[in-house]
Amino acid sequence: MTLNLCVLTPNRIVWDSEVKEIILSTNSGQIGVLPNHAPIATAVDIGILRIRLNDQWLTMALMGGFARIGNNEITVLVNDAEKGSDIDPQEAQQTLEIAEANLRKAEGKRQTIEANLALRRARTRVEAINVIS
Amino acid sequence: MSCSNLTMWVSSKPSLSDSSSLSFRSFLSPFQLPSQNSPISSNPSRSSSSSSSVTPIHCGLRELRGRIDSVKNTQKITEAMKLVAAAKVRRAQEAVVNGRPFSETLVEVLYNINEQLQTEDIDAPLTNVRPVKKVALVVVTGDRGLCGGFNNAIIKKAEARISELKGLGLDYTVISVGKKGNSYFLRRPYIPVDKFLEGGSLPTAKEAQAIADDVFSLFVSEEVDKVELLYTKFVSLVKSDPVIHTLLPLSPKGEICDVNGNCVDAAEDEFFRLTTKEGKLTVERGVVRTETVDFSPILQFEQDPVQILDALLPLYLNSQILRALQESLASELAARMSAMSNATDNAMELKKTLSIVYNRQRQAKITGEILEIVAGANALE
Numbered sequence: 001m002t003l004n005l006c007v008l009t010p011n012r013i014v015w016d017s018e019v020k021e022i023i024l025s026t027n028s029g030q031i032g033v034l035p036n037h038a039p040i041a042t043a044v045d046i047g048i049l050r051i052r053l054n055d056q057w058l059t060m061a062l063m064g065g066f067a068r069i070g071n072n073e074i075t076v077l078v079n080d081a082e083k084g085s086d087i088d089p090q091e092a093q094q095t096l097e098i099a100e101a102n103l104r105k106a107e108g109k110r111q112t113i114e115a116n117l118a119l120r121r122a123r124t125r126v127e128a129i130n131v132i133s
Numbered sequence: 134m135s136c137s138n139l140t141m142w143v144s145s146k147p148s149l150s151d152s153s154s155l156s157f158r159s160f161l162s163p164f165q166l167p168s169q170n171s172p173i174s175s176n177p178s179r180s181s182s183s184s185s186s187v188t189p190i191h192c193g194l195r196e197l198r199g200r201i202d203s204v205k206n207t208q209k210i211t212e213a214m215k216l217v218a219a220a221k222v223r224r225a226q227e228a229v230v231n232g233r234p235f236s237e238t239l240v241e242v243l244y245n246i247n248e249q250l251q252t253e254d255i256d257a258p259l260t261n262v263r264p265v266k267k268v269a270l271v272v273v274t275g276d277r278g279l280c281g282g283f284n285n286a287i288i289k290k291a292e293a294r295i296s297e298l299k300g301l302g303l304d305y306t307v308i309s310v311g312k313k314g315n316s317y318f319l320r321r322p323y324i325p326v327d328k329f330l331e332g333g334s335l336p337t338a339k340e341a342q343a344i345a346d347d348v349f350s351l352f353v354s355e356e357v358d359k360v361e362l363l364y365t366k367f368v369s370l371v372k373s374d375p376v377i378h379t380l381l382p383l384s385p386k387g388e389i390c391d392v393n394g395n396c397v398d399a400a401e402d403e404f405f406r407l408t409t410k411e412g413k414l415t416v417e418r419g420v421v422r423t424e425t426v427d428f429s430p431i432l433q434f435e436q437d438p439v440q441i442l443d444a445l446l447p448l449y450l451n452s453q454i455l456r457a458l459q460e461s462l463a464s465e466l467a468a469r470m471s472a473m474s475n476a477t478d479n480a481m482e483l484k485k486t487l488s489i490v491y492n493r494q495r496q497a498k499i500t501g502e503i504l505e506i507v508a509g510a511n512a513l514e
Contacts, residue, residue, distance in 0.1 A: 008235040010338045010455050042435030043444035066444045
C-alpha cells in the first residue's frame with residue numbers, strides 16, 4: 001500500500017506525492033504515520049513535519065493548522081509551510097534572534113502571546129534546517 | 134471669422150508686395166472659405182472642439198500638432214496600463230487557482246467534521262450567534278484609481294448598507310481595506326471606522342491574517358455581533374459585482390448552511406449566497422458526499438473536537454478573507470483593463486479626427502500658397 005501526502009497552504013500546494021512514512025507534530029505530541037493508518041483528524045501545531053522517502057528523511061516547517069488521515073491519504077492544511085531545504089539558514093537564525101529579543105521586550109499579555117508565537121515559528125524554521133537525519 | 138483669417142493670411146506674408154495684395158484678397162476669398170468650412174462640416178460630432186482648434190489657422194496648425202502629440206502620448210500610457218493590468222490579471226487569476234485546492238479541501242474537511250460533531254455539544258467562539266446590536270463592515274476597495282467605476286461601486290454599496298443598518302436602528306463600524314476606501318472614509322468623519330488597512334499589490338495569507346485578527350478580536354470580545362464582508366466579486370473579465378457576504382458568525386456547518394435566520398440579513402445577501410456560492414458549492418457538496426461514505430464513519434479525533442474546530446475555523450476565516458481579497462484585486466485589474474482599453478480606443482479615434490483636420494488645414498494652406506505664387510506670377514506678366 002502506498003501513502004499519499006498532500007500539504008496545502010492558502011497560496012499553493014507545497015507537497016503532493018507519495019511518501020513512505022511521516023512524523024507529524026500535533027497539539028498532543030508527535031505522531032508517526034505509516035501506510036494503512038487508522039483514519040484520524042488532528043490539529044497540527046507549529047512544528048516540523050518529517051517525511052521519509054525510501055531511506056531519505058526530509059523536513060518541513062509547518063505553521064499550524066489541521067490534518068486529516070485516512071484511506072492512505074494524508075491531507076495537511078496549514079497557514080504556511082516551508083521545506084527545510086528552502087529556508088535560508090542565516091535569515092532563519094536572524095529571525096530567531098529578533099524574535100527572542102522581542103519576547104524579552106514584550107509587555108502586556110497580548111504582546112507576550114504574539115512574541116511567543118513568533119518565537120515558536122522562528123525556532124521551528126531553524127529546527128527544520130538543523131534536524132539530524 | 135473669415136475676415137480675421139484673411140487678415141492673418143495677408144499679414145503673415147510680408148514678402149508680398151502691396152500692389153498684389155488687393156487683387157489677391159479678392160482672388161483668395163472664394164477658394165479659402167469652402168476649404169475652411171469643409172473640416173467642420175465633415176466632423177459634426179466633435180464640432181465644439183474641432184471648430185475651436187480650427188478657428189485661428191496658423192496658431193491652429195501648431196496647436197493641432199501639439200494636440201495630436203499629446204493624444205498620442207496619452208494613448209501610449211493607457212495602452213501600457215492596459216497591458217500591465219492584463220499581465221496582473223493573469224497573475225491574480227493564477228493566485229486564485231493556486232489557492233483553490235486549499236479552500237476546497239478545507240470546506241470539505243469542515244463539512245466532514247461537522248457531520249460528526251453534530252451529535253456532540255460544542256461551543257466554538259467563532260460560531261456564536263448572538264442577537265445583533267452592532268455590525269462590523271469590512272469594505273475591500275482598491276489601492277489605485279483609473280479603473281472605471283470599480284471603487285465607486287463598492288463604496289456606494291457600503292453606503293447603501295450603512296443606511297440600511299441605520300434604518301434598522303443598528304450600530305455599525307467600518308474596517309476599511311485599500312487606499313481608496315481609506316481616503317473616502319477619512320473624508321467622512323461621521324462614519325465610525327475601526328481600522329484602516331492597506332491592500333498591498335498581491336494579497337497573501339499575511340494580509341488576510343491581519344484582517345482576520347482584527348475581525349476575530351472584535352467579534353470574540355463581543356464588541357460586534359456580526360461581521361459582514363463587502364467586496365467585488367469577480368465574475369468575468371468584463372463583469373464584476375459588489376457583494377455583501379456574512380463573515381462572522383461562522384456557521385459551524387461550513388458554508389452550506391449559511392442561510393441564517395438573522396433579521397439583519399438583507400434579502401440581497403441571501404441572493405448573493407445563492408448565486409455566488411450555490412453554483413460552486415453544489416459541486417463541492419457532491420464531492421464531499423461521495424467521500425464521506427467511505428471515509429468518515431470511523432474517523433477518530435486525536436484531540437477534543439473543540440480543539441480541532443479551534444484549529445480549523447481560523448483557517449477557514451483566513452481563507453474566506455483571502456479569497457475575497459483576491460477576487461477584489463482581480464476585479465479591480467479587470468476593471469482597469471477594460472477602462473484603459475476604452476481610453477486607448479477613444480484616443481485612437483480622437484487622434485484620427487485630429488489628423489484629418491490637421492491635414493485638411495495643411496492642404497488648405499499649401500493651396501493658398503500656390504495660389505499666391507500663381508497670382509503673383511500672373512501679376513508680373
